Amino acid sequence: MKPAYYITTPIFYVNGAPHIGHAYTMIAADVMARFKRLDGYDVFFLTGTDEHGQKVEKAAQDAGQDPQAFTDQISATFLDLARAMGLSNTQFIRTTEERHKRASQALWQRLQADGHIYLGGYEGWYAIRDEAFYDEGELTVSPSGQKLAPTGAPVEFVTEPSYFFRMSAFQERLIAYIEANPDFIAPQARRNEVLGFLRNKLTDLSISRTGFRWGVPVPGDDAHVMYVWLDALTNYLTALGYPDETAPDWRFWPADLHLVGKDILRFHAVYWPTLLMAAGLPLPKRVYAHGWWTIEGEKMSKSLGNVIDPRELVSAFGLDALRFFLLREVPFGNDGDYGRAAIVRRLNIELANDLGNLAQRTLSFVAKNAGGVMPGRGAATTADTALWAHVANLPGIVAAALDRQAFNDALAAIWVAVRAGNGYIDQQAPWSLRKTAPERMEAVLALLIDVLRVVATLLQPFMPDSMSRMLDQLGIAADARDLASLAMSVPSGTALPQPSGIFPRFVEDAA
Numbered sequence: 001m002k003p004a005y006y007i008t009t010p011i012f013y014v015n016g017a018p019h020i021g022h023a024y025t026m027i028a029a030d031v032m033a034r035f036k037r038l039d040g041y042d043v044f045f046l047t048g049t050d051e052h053g054q055k056v057e058k059a060a061q062d063a064g065q066d067p068q069a070f071t072d073q074i075s076a077t078f079l080d081l082a083r084a085m086g087l088s089n090t091q092f093i094r095t096t097e098e099r100h101k102r103a104s105q106a107l108w109q110r111l112q113a114d115g116h117i118y119l120g121g122y123e124g125w126y127a128i129r130d131e132a133f134y135d136e137g138e139l140t141v142s143p144s145g146q147k148l149a150p151t152g153a154p155v156e157f158v159t160e161p162s163y164f165f166r167m168s169a170f171q172e173r174l175i176a177y178i179e180a181n182p183d184f185i186a187p188q189a190r191r192n193e194v195l196g197f198l199r200n201k202l203t204d205l206s207i208s209r210t211g212f213r214w215g216v217p218v219p220g221d222d223a224h225v226m227y228v229w230l231d232a233l234t235n236y237l238t239a240l241g242y243p244d245e246t247a248p249d250w251r252f253w254p255a256d257l258h259l260v261g262k263d264i265l266r267f268h269a270v271y272w273p274t275l276l277m278a279a280g281l282p283l284p285k286r287v288y289a290h291g292w293w294t295i296e297g298e299k300m301s302k303s304l305g306n307v308i309d310p311r312e313l314v315s316a317f318g319l320d321a322l323r324f325f326l327l328r329e330v331p332f333g334n335d336g337d338y339g340r341a342a343i344v345r346r347l348n349i350e351l352a353n354d355l356g357n358l359a360q361r362t363l364s365f366v367a368k369n370a371g372g373v374m375p376g377r378g379a380a381t382t383a384d385t386a387l388w389a390h391v392a393n394l395p396g397i398v399a400a401a402l403d404r405q406a407f408n409d410a411l412a413a414i415w416v417a418v419r420a421g422n423g424y425i426d427q428q429a430p431w432s433l434r435k436t437a438p439e440r441m442e443a444v445l446a447l448l449i450d451v452l453r454v455v456a457t458l459l460q461p462f463m464p465d466s467m468s469r470m471l472d473q474l475g476i477a478a479d480a481r482d483l484a485s486l487a488m489s490v491p492s493g494t495a496l497p498q499p500s501g502i503f504p505r506f507v508e509d510a511a
């Protein structure tokens with residue numbers, strides 16, 4: 001049986017339109033999921049929407065709609081985003097589904113039965129925008145006198161009865177777990193941030209609210225709904241069939257990777273593991289916190305009017321160029337800036353010039369001068385060995401980089417091979433071998449095709465559609481595109497389809 005791999009995106013709040021930040025997490029997770037499938041794993045890839053809580057209830061009220069009708073509508077726009085970004089997700093979960101309410105209540109009851117929940121009162125600060133509680137000491141005051149959370153979100157003082165989770169009881173175990181598992185929280189700087197936070201005494205966590213109704217009812221106490229983060233985090237279990245631990249998909253637990261933005265790390269690296277410990281469930285293997293995108297140097301905001309709909313970028317540049325840009329432009333984990341000039345540059349230089357040209361030069365030359373079939377291979381020269389050295393270890397290098405979520409290291413290594421391929425064509429000049437040394441010309445072309453095949457196979461997770469077309473042109477059967485198939489070479493004489501350009505240069509309209 002194939003090994004299991006479970007990867008998740010955060011589930012998205014349905015309080016507004018999807019933007020490039022949402023597309024980013026989705027695409028990164030999709031690349032991981034697709035790569036693991038290529039590498040022989042049975043992958044469960046989850047995304048979806050987070051539909052309860054005060055923030056969503058307020059957004060529905062502002063829109064003059066009933067919360068369920070409102071969340072139905074906005075959740076559909078996220079589902080549409082997932083499709084538009086080419087996601088290969090296994091499920092799209094919604095927290096308003098019945099099965100999710102059941103799972104959240106079952107988790108609650110398990111915690112309660114084991115004595116991890118008690119009724120008390122919450123008195124303190126709450127930011128609806130972040131759906132988070134803050135200590136007095138963390139707050140700042142705006143010029144107009146409004147108290148603000150460290151995220152800049154306005155806070156309000158809340159006094160209400162509340163159930164608490166005895167999170168404080170798990171502090172030492174959590175620290176020990178993080179220390180024993182150096183890869184649990186990544187990148188390193190984020191891990192240090194969490195350990196820093198854990199140097200202060202962990203308080204118990206308020207896990208129910210009474211001021212509004214839009215949430216999962218607390219079992220046995222209708223006056224309370226669950227704190228939205230408790231219900232939200234449980235989605236990762238719901239999708240696998242929890243509380244039925246005999247469900248077929250339950251074998252995917254624990255998650256291999258929760259991908260999250262840096263703003264929601266604490267929920268995933270402190271609250272979630274302690275809740276799981278209390279419930280007696282295994283902990284996720286890794287939580288990776290990525291950075292945030294700004295737009296042409298500015299924070300994205302409705303008031304600045306610079307929120308970009310990723311679907312518009314797809315119409316302008318194509319999906320694969322967008323996917324490539326987002327993962328190539330900045331190291332995962334760092335913040336990034338989206339700029340139109342930057343995406344055009346990546347598209348024209350790396351996709352059109354480097355990769356597109358390497359394929360086009362090679363394949364159109366084969367079509368015109370080598371009978372349109374896989375050319376004959378020859379004994380390797382020093383130059384051939386030098387070129388092949390760039391691809392021989394590439395699958396392992398890319399796999400290792402992706403296990404660290406170092407997407408741009410993986411792409412950088414692939415581009416070293418692509419550029420070496422272009423250098424090799426220039427230097428070997430197959431056009432001048434055509435008359436004088438036709439067999440050597442064939443060997444040169446065959447090697448280039450073998451290089452392109454490795455490159456295109458490894459790039460499939462990043463650019464599924466264009467690499468599927470490139471592999472078609474390279475004569476690779478649909479069932480021979482995984483990493484294991486790289487060991488088998490295409491026989492000389494195999495007919496190759498008529499090539500056509502894959503990455504046209506992007507030219508700005510003169511208007």
Ligand code: MSP
Nearest residue numbers: 010011012013021022050232233260261291292293
């Ligand atoms: N609903 C919670 C997550 C619950 S997971 C159990 C939530 N939703 S969100 O819609 O506000 O954010 C979803 C993800 O989008 C987060 O990982 C967040 O970091 C990410 N991003 C939101 N804006 C972003 C950018 N400008 N850039 C990159 N990612 C951004 O939080």
